[in-house]
Amino acid sequence: MIPSVLRRLRACGLILSLVVLAVISPARADMFDVKGVEITKGEKELAFALAPQWGHNTNSDNVRLHGEASFGYGFTSWFKAGGKIGFELGAGGSDDATYGGIETQFLILDPERARLGLGWFTGFDTEFSGDFGQLLTFGPIASLTITEGLTVTVNPLLQKQWDPTEPGLTLNYAWQVKREINDNIAIGIEGYGAVPNLADPPSIDFQEHRSGPVLFLSRKGGGMDGDSMKLGVSGGTPGQAGGGGVELQLGVLFGFTEATPDTTGRAKLSLTW
8 A cells, every 4th residue: 555655655756856957837726626636547528617807906917708628537446637728818819828748647545445535637628729827736626524415625736937037835735515406506705805916925916715615417318329327426347447427517616815806617528538
C-alpha cells in the first residue's frame, strides 16, 4: 500500500515539474466546479459549463459570462488527463477572452476502499485572446464520506500567473457538501474563493468569496456505445470503465465581498461513457 502511494506521489511530482518547465502561454481561472477524487480506467467525459454573473461590485472583474467545454479520459485507474477550451465575455469587447488548457489528475488514496479519498491536480491554461497571461494551477483534492450518500469534498488549489505576472501564489479554493437523495437526485452546498498573494494577502475587499446551493440531476439508461449508465459517481467495476451517463448541475452562488459579483449562476452538463 505505502510503496504504491509513494510511486504515485513521485509520478505527481514528475508531471508537475514537466508542466512548470513547459510554460508555453496559458490564461484564466478555472470554471466554478468542485473536482472529485474518483478516476475510472477507460472512462471518457465530455462536459459543457456556463457561469453568468450579475451585480458587479467596486473591486470585481467585468466578466458577465464564462463558458467552457472540456474532455477527459481515464488512462489508468489512478491517472486521467484532458483538455479544455473556454471564453469570457466582459462588459465590452475589449474585456472578452478565449483560452485553452490541459489538466491532469492523480489518485493517491482510493475512496472506494476507504472513507477518505485523496488526489493531486495540475492544470495549465493558455490564452488565445485577451490579457490574462499564463496560469498554472496545482494542489490536492480530498473527499470524505461522512455517512452513506453524504460526502464532503475540498479543492485547496494554488495558482501562479505570468504575463502579466501576479505577485506570489493565489489560493483558489472550492468546497462541496453533497447529499444523495436517490439514484437520480442530489443536493449540495458549494463555496468558491480566491485569495491573491498568500504571502501578503490583500484586505477582504479584494478577495473573492461566494457560496450557494446546487442541484444535481442524473439519468440512468442505455449509454453511449450501449453501456449501462450510472451518474454522479464512477460506474462499473471500481477502477474500470463500464458505467456512464448524463448529469446536469444547476446552482446559484452569492458573493460576500466587494471583489465578488453579487450573484453567479452555475450550470454544467456532463456526458460519460
